[in-house]
Amino acid sequence: MPDQHHTTEPFFRDIGRGTCGSVFELPGTAWAIKKGANVAAISNDYNLTNLAYNSYRKSLDIFANVDFLSSRRIPQVPRALFYDGPTSGWWTANLSRFPDADRTRGAVFNLTYIPPVLESTREALVDTFFQKSATTKRNVLCNPENRDCLVRLYLGKNSPSRRKYDSTDTLRNFPLYLDHARMLMSNLVIDIYAQEMAIGLAILHWHAQIDAHDTEFVIGSSGKPLWSGTFFPGHCSFRSPLTTCDGSVGNELWMLDYDKCTMVDLKASDCEIIKKYLVAVTGNDPYYPHPRLDDELWRIFRFMYLRASRAIIGSRQLGERVRSLPDVLIKQWEQWGDIDFESNDDDIFERVSSDNDEEEYVRVNMVERDSGSDEEDGDDDSEEDYISIEAYSDI
Template sequence: MDQCESALVLKRADGLPDRSIENEANTHKHILSCIEASGDLHGSNAFGSSFYVNIPSHTAFLNPGAPTWGDILPRLPADSNPCQALVSERILPLPRAVRKLIVERFWNGPADKMDSIIDDKRNEHCLIRPYLGRRRTGANSTGGHGRSMLRSISLRNYPLHIDQMEALGLPTHEYASAMADALAFLLWVAEIDACDVEYVLARPRSGNASLGTHCFTGSSSLGPHALWVLDFDCCKPLPMTREGVHRAVERFWRNDPFYPNPDTKCEEDELLWEIFRGRFLDTSGKIMASKEDSRDMLDLPEQFIKRIIKTIGMYSKRVPTDSPT
């Protein structure tokens, strides 16, 4: 991604056959329209007591021949060319204090190199990927163990695992509830399969394109922050059928380990899954109750959860096929 204005970001097509920037633009706009139309859901407290889940605002979809490229190209690297691209709201990164915290806590490099990493321009756009579905094996984040031994560390889209979040005192239970709300919204309101979507923790933005009513403040480690959802280029419409549920479950397992899951190895992770499961079913039930002609859909959320439990270990992490399993 390339920043084209202080408040905007430009995402260019990467040319991979299973990804479409045009599909992302259309899906992105569809999700935003669903949020705008979901005022009744907010009023019914489906999301009204939850934490902010932000969706970046959509600005424009550009084709290679768009006149706007004349203004954009001078701001990009010299070898850049016009292409299909998506212009959207820039997610505001976490502050320097958070970069400092991550480097000091989880990087085992020489102390005299820390400031150069913290202040590296490439690390200024610090977003955290909350991996609520993965705990680092044998990691002891309370001491010097479990630190990265790499010569450097990237703070762009930094993956933070459950044990690391616990070590920092972050509100993992609140994250699980917010993520459950987000997934329920994508599946049953936007009716998309949530294929390969990404979740990040970043500074909050209230108002338009947001579910929930308040940001996370339970820990001073990150300061006020919110959950953001992005990257919709692999998403496709989801049939409100048994086959659709099977497809959504496959997407659930094949995504990066954002979601808590029932394949737990300790009591803490089992509790996190139960919080996610309970919140997902509660929010999904309220969504279904608000839909017209939803009689044939009422049990889809329960089918989804049961299918997740049934398919533990069935799917590997890769881009899924279109046919349900």
């Protein structure tokens, strides 16, 4: 991270806090800073964020050659730059730019700034989920912290509470559960978000080869550049443009937070691979559709995850053994869903006594899979059943 030699540089502005660290805006730039005391976690986040970003970029090329996937939206992934540890000279020049409570050394890295959701979306959240009061609405929307609103999209769970929010509640990291999402979006838009989430998870599993443990899927926004990296002959002979952005800012789905993720060796045993992925997808916050909460939404998610996974595995020439694993994961995810739905518990492995029992759960199902029918499970769903991206709305 390049040193900032002038103490007159603008202060870093706090825009979000999590278990791993805090995020600060770099005013006037397209970058943010993530800072944390746990050096190992921040270092892991830095490295795996870039692994996910590189896989996202390469998957764009893969999907461009697959007719069914070429028009699909893919979750954005922030790019990470300039990691600095606690003993770096960067702190000498920049420690005073943090808020008073954050002026302790740790580990930091630059990453893409994720813009908040549109103002119209924030207003819709307040109108729908906060107390019906002009004072409450004004206080919430005028609170500067609430402008930094990212929405955590929980497609796998309905809201656990009917309580209306009040002016003491925050719009930061706002949890939008499935039943609440249906109050703001059409089923069509929710279905498209489920498809996009499925493609993102497939990229993390089969291209980046990370388990996506505790990775977040949030709605933010982003501008769409009109020109990028373009040289215009004769540029001195005409008026310079007002802007190189077309102004069509819209809400976007982002995948972020990789500090708790681990890499997965696809040369390991099938049981080990499936165990790591299954534990991560079922132990995360309920971003992904639940196999038994909404059958149609799960069918859409399942179909797109399998299609994207097969495209990636085929392009990387990972072989038939790996090609079979997404279907195995989906089957075991559905079996987990049956048990979870019946028990009304969020984590099946909380009802298992030990890691050995968890291993046994996966192993037994792998044996059942190997001894079962040789027919490919596959997805029987027709491509015509799925949605064109043109149906996407602002939220």
